[in-house]
Amino acid sequence: MCLLFFFRNNFLCLLESKSYLVFNRLNSNHRTTVTSSLVQGVYSMQQDRIKKRKALANPWWESFGFSLDKCLINEGDNSIYGAVFKYKNDQNIPHSGVPPSYVIAFRGTMLKFKTWRNDLEEDLRCLFNNLSNGTRFKHAIQTIGTVLEKHSTETISIWLTGHSLGAGIALLAGKTMTKRGFPLDTYVFSPPISSIPLEKLPGIDVVKDMFRFAECVFKVTLAVLFDLPTQVDDPRIAAWTPYVYVNPSDIVCAEYIGLLKHKNVMADFGLSEFEILGAGMSIRSLVFGAEIGEPIQLLSSADMTVNKNKPIVETDNVLKKWWYKFKKAHALAQWWDPNPALRANWETHSIRPSTLCLDMDPISSS
Template identity: 40%
Template structure:
């Protein structure tokens, strides 16, 4: 008996759910750049859905997600364990611009990574990688190794001034880790991180602001004290400190307060600002680059530090109401023409 083809969600179809309002992209406009980056990440999701449904050429739903913005798909990134498509490399085609705008300041290349796909074909592998993220061992996975090799190959060819990294959820973690790696190599890549995982104690769920601040303040004091005690035996010059080396790299973070996976970044950066305001900035500058777990375990290796420890970032918070977790964690919110958000630059000094 022939298996019936599953119905296509309208969220997969660009003409029904994509940013059709962007008929002329202003590459100097932050909102346009955010929408394009999110759409290219969505393209990776749909590439994998096309693969699972065996949709070929004319049936495929993925191409409009990059063609609309004058990009060409030049390479697929395929997981060596389950053969799923987890990333894509796009090249901008400035000579084929369809609308009344130039490609000035557009990226030459965008390397995009999808997040977890909750389908039987990919669920097992993706969840294992989610657990590796939680344990700060994502760098040990073959998927990340494939990703960083792809990033390094493009950086070698094009330099970094014309490359974007972009990812959502698990793909955001891959982009973040890749961005950290190339920054330590002396390059800085423009990076767009949608709903990046923040794996730490879920302080954000506490409604009492004074209690939250008290918990964070106590945590900072403990971490700073432990760091001074532990690292005094492993002193190194400030210019060689990985956290200081990363401080000039400013990735774009996009988070939703209703999403428990990423909302921790809001408190992470707000607390740093409050500590500066009350004159405890020096304590926080030590605390913010350490985790209690790694300090107690005696692990001082930079590759074992929690991924969410970031010196600097341009943090954008979606202020729109999200009716459920699926909407709060979804990629579609980031190109919504009615998007209501606020952005703030946080720089580690």
């Protein structure tokens, strides 16, 4: 079955027919393509609504055999910030492995449309570990609970996914539901992190590790001196392993790379508990006295995919060059790109609470 793939201009111009792409749950590349495409479907739905145009979003989910079950509406500006997609159990839809019954997807910040103000408010909540108090997160948890009522014993059939701000919501929702006894497969693209982006600073890794250690000491010292509340690594989520997708050129999420490496270094020196305590706090929350909440990046386990392809921008304008590079490195489009040469530069990193050992292998297709 020959199909045109995905264009990068915010909507699909493919699949005018009613045929479907094969869904292969056993293939990591397919899972990445499907989840990122469903998130793009949420972006496209909001664009359709704002521009009052004919719906262009449907191919993003219909091409993989999903139907739109529900739109998630932000009460602040009436924008679409997420969606629940249901897999069609028709016999004529090809798949390998058991597809998820539902995928709940969340979009990120959209600066060009009227939703920008509410989006930025939620972004600030991410910076101050206060996302759990936002209306979107609370509504997302309520929605997930409603879907789980239909599959209370089949959590493997429900996935969460999101990009940027939406990745933060999905990641925090995944942790919350795991604590309630419902571990859900979670796929997050370019998730925000409330930590200094040391990974983006020039220098060798040893120097960066020294900065991270100093940051950890500073945060723990402040907490002890001023008797500040701290977050600890919850043992209930130790077995939950989200899939995290990052680009080292993306300032929003690049520090996740350093975060995993730092866990490994601290474990080598027998300081894992100290590292976990420091990871549970952000300097922004401590300095500005914000109410401490669940840090998005506080993870016991993770499977991280790093896209090491450097964004290429053709412009001599320094400011534009920086902005265009950031947009490409942060873009969702990089994760559904089918080019084998580009995917050859993806690497996988895994961390587990039992060993806190970082493994690195080229990404496989199975």
